[in-house]
Amino acid sequence: MAADLTPADFSVVPTLEGLPAAVLDWLLTHGERREFAPNETVVEPGMPAELMLVLLQGSLQFYVVRNGQPEPAFRLDTGQISGVLPYSRMQTIKARGVAVGPLVVYTLHRDLFPELEQVSPELVQRLVALMSDRARLEARGQERDDKLRALGKLSAGLAHELNNPAAAIVRAAEALNQHLRASPTLMRDLLQHCPDPAALDRLTALALAPTADGPPLSGLARADREDELLSWLDEQQVPDPYALVEGLLNAGLTATQLTEAVAGLPPTARPAALAWLEAKLASLRLVHDVQEAGGRISTLVHNVKTYSHMDRAADFAPLDVHAGLDSTVNMLGFALREKNIQLRRDYAPGLPLVRGQVSSLNQVWTNLLDNAISALPPGGEITLRTLLEGDFVRVFIIDNGPGIPPEILPRVLEPFFTTKPAGEGSGLGLDIALRTVETHGGKLEVSSEPGHTEFCVWLPAQSS
Structure with missing residues (x-):
C-alpha cells in the first residue's frame, strides 16, 4: 500500500484528474510509493516490464545504448506515466531509467490491471x-531514426563514390600541371635541332592521332611489348628510356610506329x-581522365537528384517504378560493390506507371534493398523483378541469403521488431515500408526459406 500518499498527491497527474474518490482510494490501497535518490537507476534494460510508473515528484531520464555508448532517449517529468500500461504487449524494459534529482514514483503491478478495469473502466480507457499516443510517438521516432540511418548509409556510400573521381581529378591536375610546365623546355630542346617541318608533321600527327581501342594486353604480352620499346629507345640514345616507355606503351604505340614517326x-x-x-x-591522357572523372561526378549528382526528386513536389504523381528502383540501386552502389553482390534485373517490358510519392516509394526500395544487402554474405545475389498482374504492378526484391x-x-x-543487437537500430524499416505501401493502396508480402527470401510489393497501376 502507498502508505505515505493521499488522493491529493495524485493532483499533479493529468490522467487521473476527475476520477471518483473510490478509484483514487483503490489506487492508494493497491499501489506502492517508491523514492529514488538523484542519479539512482530506476529501471534497467532486460528487466521484466511489470510496473506502471506514475511520477509524483521529480524527473526520469531514459537512455538507450547505441554503438556501446548510452545516449539520451526521452525524459519524463512530474505528472507523466510510464512503464507498462493495460493491454500493453511489452514484456521487458528496453531502456535505462535514471532519476533526475529526488524522485517519488507511484507503482502499480500489471497483475492488478484486470481488477482496475472492473473498478474504473474510464481510467483504463x-x-x-x-x-x-506513446506508440504513435515511438513510431514517428522510429521512422525518423530509420530515415536518418538510411540517409547516413547513402551519404557514406555517396562520399566513397565521389571520393574516387575527385581524387582522380586532383591527381590528374597535379600531373598535368607538371607536364605543362615542362612542355616549353621540351619544345625548345626539340626545335634547337631545327628538324625538317615534314618530319615534325609526322611526329605531331602521331601525338594527336587517337589510339585504337583493342582488347587489353595480357601480362606476358605487355612485358614483351615493353622490352621491345626499351630496346628501341636505347637504340635512339634516349637518356632515360624507363621514363618514357610506360607513357608510349599506354598510348598503344609500337616500335614500328615510332620508327616511322622519327625517320625524318x-x-x-x-x-x-x-x-x-x-x-x-600523357597530357592528353590526363585531360581524358579529368573528363571521365568529371562525368562520373555529374552522373552521381544526377542519381541523387533522381533518387530524391528534388525538382518535384511531394504530392502523388505518376511514377516509373523502374526509374525509382534504378536510382535506389545507384545510391546503394558502394554497399553492393563492398560485398561483391551481384544484381540481376528482370523488368517487365511496357510496365504501366503507378501513382505515388517519389520519396516515400524510394524509401521503401531503400529499406528492402538495404535489408537484403545486410542479410547476404559476400558474393551473394539480389534479383529485382517486376510484372503486371491484373490492375497491380508487382515489384519483387529477392535475395539468396x-x-x-x-x-x-x-x-x-x-x-x-528487430533482429539486431541493442544499439544497432530500432527495427528493420519493414513496418515503415508496410505503412507506406498501404497508403499507396497496395500491400507488402514476404516469404522466406534458406537460399530464397522474397519481398513483394503490390501497387495499383495507373489507368491509361
Whole structure:
C-alpha cells in the first residue's frame, strides 16, 4: 500500500484528474510509493516490464545504448506515466531509467490491471489512449531514426563514390600541371635541332592521332611489348628510356610506329622528340581522365537528384517504378560493390506507371534493398523483378541469403521488431515500408526459406 500518499498527491497527474474518490482510494490501497535518490537507476534494460510508473515528484531520464555508448532517449517529468500500461504487449524494459534529482514514483503491478478495469473502466480507457499516443510517438521516432540511418548509409556510400573521381581529378591536375610546365623546355630542346617541318608533321600527327581501342594486353604480352620499346629507345640514345616507355606503351604505340614517326629526324633530335611526344600523349591522357572523372561526378549528382526528386513536389504523381528502383540501386552502389553482390534485373517490358510519392516509394526500395544487402554474405545475389498482374504492378526484391527463421518470419512486419543487437537500430524499416505501401493502396508480402527470401510489393497501376 502507498502508505505515505493521499488522493491529493495524485493532483499533479493529468490522467487521473476527475476520477471518483473510490478509484483514487483503490489506487492508494493497491499501489506502492517508491523514492529514488538523484542519479539512482530506476529501471534497467532486460528487466521484466511489470510496473506502471506514475511520477509524483521529480524527473526520469531514459537512455538507450547505441554503438556501446548510452545516449539520451526521452525524459519524463512530474505528472507523466510510464512503464507498462493495460493491454500493453511489452514484456521487458528496453531502456535505462535514471532519476533526475529526488524522485517519488507511484507503482502499480500489471497483475492488478484486470481488477482496475472492473473498478474504473474510464481510467483504463485513459491509460490505453495514453499508450496509443506513446506508440504513435515511438513510431514517428522510429521512422525518423530509420530515415536518418538510411540517409547516413547513402551519404557514406555517396562520399566513397565521389571520393574516387575527385581524387582522380586532383591527381590528374597535379600531373598535368607538371607536364605543362615542362612542355616549353621540351619544345625548345626539340626545335634547337631545327628538324625538317615534314618530319615534325609526322611526329605531331602521331601525338594527336587517337589510339585504337583493342582488347587489353595480357601480362606476358605487355612485358614483351615493353622490352621491345626499351630496346628501341636505347637504340635512339634516349637518356632515360624507363621514363618514357610506360607513357608510349599506354598510348598503344609500337616500335614500328615510332620508327616511322622519327625517320625524318636527325639522330640528335630523336631523344628530345620522343620526350616531347610522350609528354604530349600523357597530357592528353590526363585531360581524358579529368573528363571521365568529371562525368562520373555529374552522373552521381544526377542519381541523387533522381533518387530524391528534388525538382518535384511531394504530392502523388505518376511514377516509373523502374526509374525509382534504378536510382535506389545507384545510391546503394558502394554497399553492393563492398560485398561483391551481384544484381540481376528482370523488368517487365511496357510496365504501366503507378501513382505515388517519389520519396516515400524510394524509401521503401531503400529499406528492402538495404535489408537484403545486410542479410547476404559476400558474393551473394539480389534479383529485382517486376510484372503486371491484373490492375497491380508487382515489384519483387529477392535475395539468396540464409533466409528468415520461421519463428521470426510472422513478426518482421510488426512495429519496432528487430533482429539486431541493442544499439544497432530500432527495427528493420519493414513496418515503415508496410505503412507506406498501404497508403499507396497496395500491400507488402514476404516469404522466406534458406537460399530464397522474397519481398513483394503490390501497387495499383495507373489507368491509361
